[in-house]
Amino acid sequence: MNDNEVTLSNDRAWHSAITLADGEHIWLRGYEVTDLMTHATFAEVVLLLHQGELPSPGVQKLMNALLIASAECRVDARSALAARAAASGNRRGLEAAIAAGVLAIGDAHGGAGAPCLEMIAHAVARVQRESIPLEQAAAQIITEAKTAGQRLPGLGLRAQTTDPRVATLFRLAAEARVAGDGIAFMRALERQAREHIAYLPINLDGAIAAILYDLGFAPAFAKALYIIAHVAGLSAHVLEEYAREQPLRIKIPVEYDGPKPRAVPRS
Secondary structure, three states, X not given: OOHHHHHHHHHOOOXXXXXXXXXXXXXXXXXXXXXXXXXXXXXXXXXXXXXXXXXXXXXXXXXXXXXXXHHOOOOOOHHHHHHXXXXXXXXXXXXXXXXXXXXXXXXXXXXXXXXXXXXXXXXXHHHHHHOOOHHHHHHHHHHHHHHHXXXXXXXXXXXXXXXXXXXXXXXXXXXXXXXXXXXXXXXXXXXXXXXXXXXXXXXXXXXXXXXXXXXXXXXXXXXXXXXXXXXXXXXHHHHHHXXXXXXXXXXXXXXXXXXXXXXXXXX
């Protein structure tokens, strides 16, 4: 093999800065995995994997809270329903049932954090570009959403008047000294919505998006974080389905409203 062939082979190699292993060691972002197992938390490793560095104690505590808040998975949530339905008919496919729950996560369930983070980034860029206050940028976005007939991601709750997780997350962000324009904008948006539309409290998606913006994450990570944490809740639902319920016990009432029985036309 000549030098040109070696260069060609290297050019075709996959490149990753995440992990490295040899016969005796495994490193994550340069840290020995056994050291991380002994001295780090899972929340720290999530940040290490995605940002390349271990966080401060305050940010580690904040990330841990984000994971716990997102792990909650009510039995009537779309992802939990999908996971349980799959588990009801597949008693040995744990991975398939959990995957069914993950596949049910989307724009309407668990996916609002990403567009909310995009909205925050757009608003802060407008503030900087036009030299206007966050409050004014929030009012403009409210007006634009009303004109377009669009919902505001990160605001509004289905059943509650407030989500207790939001205040706790914002408090931890302040204690970690990372609360910035993301959180400030979402609070301004909540105030402007109350004034121009209705009382639409910040929900968990909005809180997560605001904090992840202040931590420097791209919008896609908002959904990734939800999936990372949510698998814990989904696995609990699948295992409970296996332990407590009979196979094929999930039956959904269906009312047929199609055509009455009819014959195929004869030619």
